[in-house]
Amino acid sequence: MSNDPSLDAINREILFHLRQDGRLTNVELAKRVGLTPPPCLRRVKRLEEAGVITGYHAVVAPEAVGRNLEVLVDVEVYATDRKTVEAFEETVAAYPEVIELRRLFGRPDYFLRVAVPDHAAYEKFLTGRLSGLAGVLRVESHLTMKKIKAGY
Template sequence: MDREILFHLSRDGRLTNVELARRVGLTPPPCLRRVKRLEEAGVIAGYRAVVDPEALGRGLEVLIDVEISAQDRKSFGEFEDIVASYEEVVEFRRMYGRPDYFIRVAVADHAAYEAFLSDRLSGLPAVLRIESHLTMKEIKTSYGSS
């Protein structure tokens, strides 16, 4: 039952408790108790709106692989702090193996990406190699199919 609740809330976090209960075959009070328990247990970590990047002037999304030259903890930490502070960065992960990092940025256009790459990312001292990937077509995202 909890999995069913999570399935429906992950598709539409704005469902009313009454509608959610109807979809999962419960009455509203036990459904609400289950949702509250899932929230308290941290299974439901939060609710958010999916915002159209075009509406924010960030219609170009670029996926970036980054390898860094230094392998010490201090260099990793400094690199991570700097990159995480950039507002263009919408996702940032340290990876096992190569590349060292995966970065997803959202910018207005190609000129904005070039400026981000030239003025910010490639100028960092630890950066060894950068590989950019532009999306041809989104097939599936965390918030559904395109």
């Protein structure tokens, strides 16, 4: 591997195991991918430096932090000028209820994941914050019946 870590079979295996458990020790990770610890650690460091691995995080139970309800939200906007679009994105991204915000190609224009304590809190968020923003044309909310697969 040069400065640009190629995603060979071992690097892909490293990524697979780190996605499953980002807290693996280097010794355990090395054992799982068939390396000794020093070259395994060098590979992980190169993957981090190259931006392939962008961070590590904890998966937190939503109910433990008072976010029992997750709503998937489609938003269409009528504004096309850069200033309004940037203001919309900056405002929505700053809302603590919004845990994911994506601008999409086609319709809808945006996809949001919103995490709140309950239905009343979502109604307050929707009517008090999201629906009143400049440029918002339509908002469609989707409640999850059953989460079948999440993450990687």
